[in-house]
Amino acid sequence: MARPFQITTNVARVLRALVDDPTGQHYGFGLMKATDLKSGALYPILARLEAAEWIEGHREVIDETQAGRPARRYYTLSADGVVHARQALAELHQAVGYRGLPGPPQPAGGVT
Amino acid sequence: VSALKWVGGLLLAWVVLEMLKNLVLVETATRLERIPYAILRLARRRLPVEHRKTIHDQEWLPELVVIVRETEGLPITRLVRGVLYSIGLLFVASRVSKIRAVAPLAPKSRRRRKRIKMIEALTYAGLLAGAVVALPWPLFEAAALAALGASAAMWAARSGLTLNGRMARFAVAGGCNLLAIWIVLVGMNVEIIEAYTLPFAVLALAAGLYEDRKRPYLGSWLAFGPGLVAGISPSLAVALVDQNPPVARPTLLISIALVVIALGMLRQQRALVVLGSAQLVIAVSSALLAAELGWLLAVMVVATSLLSGIAWRLGVLDHNLQRVRTSLARMR
Numbered sequence: 001m002a003r004p005f006q007i008t009t010n011v012a013r014v015l016r017a018l019v020d021d022p023t024g025q026h027y028g029f030g031l032m033k034a035t036d037l038k039s040g041a042l043y044p045i046l047a048r049l050e051a052a053e054w055i056e057g058h059r060e061v062i063d064e065t066q067a068g069r070p071a072r073r074y075y076t077l078s079a080d081g082v083v084h085a086r087q088a089l090a091e092l093h094q095a096v097g098y099r100g101l102p103g104p105p106q107p108a109g110g111v112t
Numbered sequence: 113v114s115a116l117k118w119v120g121g122l123l124l125a126w127v128v129l130e131m132l133k134n135l136v137l138v139e140t141a142t143r144l145e146r147i148p149y150a151i152l153r154l155a156r157r158r159l160p161v162e163h164r165k166t167i168h169d170q171e172w173l174p175e176l177v178v179i180v181r182e183t184e185g186l187p188i189t190r191l192v193r194g195v196l197y198s199i200g201l202l203f204v205a206s207r208v209s210k211i212r213a214v215a216p217l218a219p220k221s222r223r224r225r226k227r228i229k230m231i232e233a234l235t236y237a238g239l240l241a242g243a244v245v246a247l248p249w250p251l252f253e254a255a256a257l258a259a260l261g262a263s264a265a266m267w268a269a270r271s272g273l274t275l276n277g278r279m280a281r282f283a284v285a286g287g288c289n290l291l292a293i294w295i296v297l298v299g300m301n302v303e304i305i306e307a308y309t310l311p312f313a314v315l316a317l318a319a320g321l322y323e324d325r326k327r328p329y330l331g332s333w334l335a336f337g338p339g340l341v342a343g344i345s346p347s348l349a350v351a352l353v354d355q356n357p358p359v360a361r362p363t364l365l366i367s368i369a370l371v372v373i374a375l376g377m378l379r380q381q382r383a384l385v386v387l388g389s390a391q392l393v394i395a396v397s398s399a400l401l402a403a404e405l406g407w408l409l410a411v412m413v414v415a416t417s418l419l420s421g422i423a424w425r426l427g428v429l430d431h432n433l434q435r436v437r438t439s440l441a442r443m444r
Contacts, residue, residue, distance in 0.1 A: 028175045029182075032197075040200030043172075047211035059170060072178065073171040 004052040007088045010037055014045050015085040018055065018075075022082050025058075025074040046075060054081030141187055145180070148194025151202055152176055158205035161380065162331045163212055172201055232267050239263055250299030254292040261288030265338065269323055278334060286338035293346050306347050306364045313343030313368060317375070324381070332376075332383035340372070340387050348391060351398045362399035369395055 005011065017034040018026060032042055049055045056078050060071040077085065156168040179197055183190035201208075239260040246252035261284070268281030293312065297305050316339025323335040347365055354361075369392035376384025 027178075028171065029178050038200045039197045040204045043201060043208050044204050044211060047208045051211055057171075069177045069181065070174040071170070072174040 005048045010041050011045055012092055018077050019085050022077050027072055027074045054084050144191050148198045151198035155202040155205045159209045163209045235263050250295050254295040257288045257292035261285045282338040286342045289342040304358055309347045316340050316343045332381035336383045344391055348394050365395035
């Protein structure tokens with residue numbers, strides 16, 4: 001099935017962070033830390049994922065005066081999003097021939 | 113004694129210098145803290161007006177507050193992190209807003225879209241059949257048409273529509289409500305139609321405010337336009353035609369126009385300001401013409417044109433002055 005966007009390395013990083021906690025509430029700053037992406041790279045990806053309905057945006061319900069800060073926006077993976085994200089990551093792994101982490105490096109020329 | 117004076121003087125100078133140093137430090141720290149917010153405000157200006165609230169006010173700004181708060185006591189780290197966060201968004205602001213603008217149009221699954229279309233068609237068919245059956249009874253006919261209009265407006269506001277589809281549904285909604293109001297007015301021989309149209313306009317305004325809050329992607333024209341036009345245009349049409357209007361009509365029309373303009377200015381909604389201004393111009397003109405004060409209307413038109421011309425000319429001069437200043441600054 002054609003995807004509404006390309007699964008680039010950065011998109012895969014975001015998907016990985018989301019799939020690691022599929023029911024969690026993901027905030028922009030938290031995702032920046034988890035993916036090591038800058039805001040300029042992260043927010044367009046989040047907008048694309050939301051446009052494709054893989055994630056859903058919600059506003060935090062807090063007493064802003066008591067919290068001393070404005071309510072933040074967080075994202076959760078949608079039911080379809082979990083399936084699509086896992087499938088996309090699996091396809092990506094398959095495309096690069098990923099078979100788990102490599103073992104320790106072997107010395108060149110073998111052991112005498 | 114002179115040595116004591118020297119010591120005293122030095123102490124005083126030290127105290128004053130310490131105070132000055134602290135003041136400068138606080139001033140510098142405060143100004144540095146504002147830099148990330150200032151950059152983020154620039155990013156906000158790159159967003160379309162209808163997206164500023166949802167993207168900047170509700171998402172980017174709260175995150176910046178959290179980033180700044182997390183690095184409390186580390187002024188340089190805070191500055192660097194805040195500036196990096198804001199600068200990143202400054203460069204992608206327009207891209208994010210473009211993606212978000214398409215968000216409500218995101219394709220849904222084919223089966224779900226089919227089901228929604230079928231439910232919508234059934235709703236229209238049922239209400240249209242009701243309107244046809246109610247033809248001999250004007251009041252019921254008006255009620256059926258109003259229900260049809262309200263239903264079209266509700267369908268128009270949902271996400272996942274193209275702009276044309278949304279506009280068409282809003283047009284149907286406005287037309288049906290206009291027709292319903294007209295049937296009530298003709299069928300009941302109403303003397304002061306504002307008794308019916310203006311409450312509808314207030315309702316349309318409240319509905320527009322709700323829609324604007326719940327579905328900001330609609331924009332002010334779609335949220336307020338159809339309801340206000342349907343609510344106000346019958347009164348305006350009658351006001352233009354009626355040679356002997358009741359005293360209450362111009363007062364009511366002008367009052368509600370002023371309320372609409374004030375609301376538009378407060379909420380920075382272009383549709384409200386434009387529609388309110390149009391209503392105000394028509395209401396004032398018809399009131400002046402009815403009072404045989406056409407000359408006053410002519411004076412007002414000339415004065416407005418002159419003022420607009422002067423304002424435009426001053427704007428051009430100011431723009432030229434800014435260009436000269438920028439050029440001079442570059443020369444240094």
